Amino acid sequence: xxxxxxxxxxxxxxxxxxxxxxxxxxxxxxxxxxxxxxxxxxxxxxxxxxxxxxxxxxxxxxxxxxxxxxxxxxxxxxxxxxxxxxxxxxxxxxxxxxxxxxxxxxxxxxxxxxxxxxxxxxxxxxxxxxxxxxxxxxxxxxxxxxxxxxxxxxxxxxxxxxxxxxxxxxxxxxxxxxxxxxxxxxxxxxxxxxxxxxxxxxxxxxxxxxxxxxxxxxxxxxxxxxxxxxxxxxxxxxxxxxxxxxxxxxxxxxxxxxxxxxxxxxxxxxxxxxxxxxxxxxxxxxxxxxxxxxxxxxxxxxxxxxxxxxxxxxxxxxxxxxxxxxxxxxxxxxxxxxxxxxxxxxxxxxxxxxxxxxxx
Numbered sequence: 627x628x629x630x631x632x633x634x635x636x637x638x639x640x641x642x643x644x645x646x647x648x649x650x651x652x653x654x655x656x657x658x659x660x661x662x663x664x665x666x667x668x669x670x671x672x673x674x675x676x677x678x679x680x681x682x683x684x685x686x687x688x689x690x691x692x693x694x695x696x697x698x699x700x701x702x703x704x705x706x707x708x709x710x711x712x713x714x715x716x717x718x719x720x721x722x723x724x725x726x727x728x729x730x731x732x733x734x735x736x737x738x739x740x741x742x743x744x745x746x747x748x749x750x751x752x753x754x755x756x757x758x759x760x761x762x763x764x765x766x767x768x769x770x771x772x773x774x775x776x777x778x779x780x781x782x783x784x785x786x787x788x789x790x791x792x793x794x795x796x797x798x799x800x801x802x803x804x805x806x807x808x809x810x811x812x813x814x815x816x817x818x819x820x821x822x823x824x825x826x827x828x829x830x831x832x833x834x835x836x837x838x839x840x841x842x843x844x845x846x847x848x849x850x851x852x853x854x855x856x857x858x859x860x861x862x863x864x865x866x867x868x869x870x871x872x873x874x875x876x877x878x879x880x881x882x883x884x885x886x887x888x889x890x891x892x893x894x895x896x897x898x899x900x901x902x903x904x905x906x907x908x909x910x911x912x913x914x915x916x917x918x919x920x921x922x923x924x925x926x927x928x929x930x931x932x933x934x935x936x937x938x939x940x941x942x943x944x945x946x947x948x949x950x951x952x953x954x955x956x957x958x959x960x961x962x963x964x965x966x967x968x969x970x971x972x973x974x975x976x977x978x979x980x981x982x983x984x985x986x
Contacts, residue, residue, distance in 0.1 A: 696724035886915030
């Protein structure tokens with residue numbers, strides 16, 4: 627960076643240096659012409675001309691050195707900020723300007739920082755208002771949705787046989803709405819994730835069974851049978867956050883059921899495979915759905931990306947796996963999703979085993 631800055635300094639002042647050299651050459655030319663015209667011996671002027679040239683070049687070098695000393699701190703700081711990708715907030719911490727051009731640039735940077743700070747504050751306040759409204763609306767909607775689900779369950783017991791499938795569909799749709807509302811809430815909670823999680827001992831096998839029980843009607847309706855394979859150990863206690871871990875597993879299971887159910891295949895399985903590997907527990911969730919096309923697989927964690935399956939089957943938002951990735955990264959787990967078109971999808975999660983003396 628030092629060489630590049632020094633070269634930029636010299637190039638920027640190349641006009642001044644060239645003008646100095648041309649001016650010196652012109653003065654020497656005039657002196658020589660006058661000496662020749664007056665028939666004065668040039669040898670007599672050679673010493674004086676040499677002294678003049680030396681003094682002139684020394685003065686030029688002194689000027690450039692002083693100018694460089696004034697110009698360097700500001701320029702090197704700006705160059706460092708550009709190369710490191712410094713945030714806009716750093717514009718308010720520029721060093722003192724060394725010349726008029728730098729002072730003008732510093733004033734412009736200060737003005738931009740002020741405008742940016744004002745606009746950022748406005749955007750943050752607007753975002754907070756919208757987030758507060760969305761959270762309030764979601765909480766308000768959860769109550770009537772829960773009531774619809776309860777009423778549907780009660781009505782199914784008293785309804786005529788021909789009406790029960792319709793009531794069951796209403797109950798299933800209410801569950802979908804409830805899941806969507808919970809998704810919105812968790813997306814908002816991610817901003818304050820550090821204040822909303824607690825790593826403790828979590829029984830992974832119990833969590834899987836709770837999810838299967840919670841979605842048993844969906845399993846029955848889609849004709850997909852859950853299978854749990856956890857035979858090589860008795861203790862499946864890992865370190866995680868109970869709520870967030872349940873959320874990410876729910877999202878993976880919901881995706882598997884949604885896409886696998888639309889293939890039309892019969893007697894499908896959704897396998898939950900638990901394995902111990904040293905100090906880690908590996909959970910594989912394997913479905914027999916349509917799989918993910920290879921060109922879509924690198925982008926499945928991008929927000930709002932639905933890919934080919936989203937266009938084929940519909941109902942996709944592109945948010946579920948994005949949130950799963952965010953939660954997994956924050957919890958320090960590892961997630962790998964593999965798939966092939968037409969061959970199902972496998973989500974592999976790796977957890978740290980909870981020490982026997984871990985509290986919680």
